[in-house]
Amino acid sequence: EAFDSTHTAALINRFLAEETEEYRRMFVRRYWYGDPLDKVAAAVGCSESTVKVRLHRQRERLRTYLQKEGVSV
Numbered sequence: 546e547a548f549d550s551t552h553t554a555a556l557i558n559r560f561l562a563e564e565t566e567e568y569r570r571m572f573v574r575r576y577w578y579g580d581p582l583d584k585v586a587a588a589v590g591c592s593e594s595t596v597k598v599r600l601h602r603q604r605e606r607l608r609t610y611l612q613k614e615g616v617s618v
Contacts, residue, residue, distance in 0.1 A: 552616075553616055556616060560606075560607055560610050560611075561573075564603070567589055568599065568603055571585055571596055572603060582597060
């Protein structure tokens with residue numbers, strides 16, 4: 546199956562639209578802007594360890610979502 550970045554980007558956007566605002570903010574700040582964990586934590590008002598755990602769980606949900614949509618990860 547050929548890699549289609551436009552399709553994958555659309556799926557990630559759809560996934561993020563279903564997340565809470567806080568989870569979306571964490572994801573975008575960390576993986577789009579490349580903010581370090583301490584800045585992400587300060588932006589959402591959580592500890593770094595809380596952000597780490599939430600991002601880990603979010604990545605797992607995203608992986609499952611993409612696999613369900615037929616994207617091999």
